[in-house]
Amino acid sequence: MNAPLAPPLKWAGGKRWQVPHIKPLWDAARATRLVEPFCGGLSVALGLQPERALLNDVNPHLMNFYRWLQCGGLGVIPNENEREAFERHRDRFNELALADRHSSESAALFYYLNKTGFNGLCRFNSKGKFNVPFGKRNTVNYELDWPAYKVQLSKWAFSCLDFSELRLEEGDFVYADPPYDVEFTTYSAGGFSWADQVRTVEWLARHRLGLD
Ligand SMILES: C[S@@+](CC[C@H](N)C(=O)[O-])C[C@H]1O[C@@H](n2cnc3c(N)ncnc32)[C@H](O)[C@@H]1O
Numbered sequence: 001m002n003a004p005l006a007p008p009l010k011w012a013g014g015k016r017w018q019v020p021h022i023k024p025l026w027d028a029a030r031a032t033r034l035v036e037p038f039c040g041g042l043s044v045a046l047g048l049q050p051e052r053a054l055l056n057d058v059n060p061h062l063m064n065f066y067r068w069l070q071c072g073g074l075g076v077i078p079n080e081n082e083r084e085a086f087e088r089h090r091d092r093f094n095e096l097a098l099a100d101r102h103s104s105e106s107a108a109l110f111y112y113l114n115k116t117g118f119n120g121l122c123r124f125n126s127k128g129k130f131n132v133p134f135g136k137r138n139t140v141n142y143e144l145d146w147p148a149y150k151v152q153l154s155k156w157a158f159s160c161l162d163f164s165e166l167r168l169e170e171g172d173f174v175y176a177d178p179p180y181d182v183e184f185t186t187y188s189a190g191g192f193s194w195a196d197q198v199r200t201v202e203w204l205a206r207h208r209l210g211l212d
Contacts, residue, residue: 004047005148008069009062009111010120011041015177019047026050026173035172037163037200042066044175045156053156056166059122060101061110063160068107069146070153075108079115079142086116086134094129115140164199170208176200 007014026034026048034050039057057063068074077089093109100106114120117132125131159166168174178200179192 001049004049005152007041007043007046008143008146008149009041009065009114011043012119012121013177013180014041014043016043016047019044022175023048029173032171032173033169035166035168035174036177037166037174038177038179040177044177046152049152050173051155054159054166054172055156056159056161056163058160058162060160061097061106061122063158064102065107065110066153066158068104069149070156070158072146072150073104074111074146075104076144077108077112079112079140079144081116081137081140083134083136086113089113090117090130090132097128097130111143115142164203168207172207174204174207176204 004019007016022044033052033054034045034048035054035056036045037056039045039055040062042055045053045055055066065074080086089109089112093106093113096103096106096109113130113132114122116135116137118135120135121132123130123132163176163178178197181194181197
């Protein structure tokens, strides 16, 4: 097993710290597929390094970023940690969100905004515009070259669906980390209500582990 790659983005609710606790369970199930219905910042998949994985998240910008990392075609936005550059890039990202949100440029801007915006937040206003302010960080840990991520991510399948649309196979090892039941649930348009929490539990309870 190679040294795990660090999650490429800062992501609210990231579970890198849980990997040592999940790993003994995963090691016992190694031959199976890892499924993450709410993969967010990818910290669990990158920590466990499965051969087979289905990684899903409803946030289309996040999944667009991973797909460009996977094919090695991510655009390059220089690391300019200044308010004026940040606001210009945010405007361009919002323009592309309407016109060409699947593009490599949109993915590169998403990375830039994640790194230089406030706390790595991903928040949209009611008109669907990304509205996170400039982060004012002293230093920004910024990647421009991604070959190791291409190799790792090319083994895995990605989708951008509501979790309930995923087709689980018997024996899948499912790691489910839905948004918390708190006011802050702004990862994506629509939020995540109490009814969604109930849907999640019911959906997970239907999954067969293939142990019997
Ligand atoms: C707590 S975060 C997951 C964090 C992840 N485990 C990590 O380590 O970075 C929850 C994720 O659920 C996603 N999400 C919210 N509603 C969803 C839905 N209906 N279906 C799939 N994903 C959803 C959010 O976009 C967010 O990335």
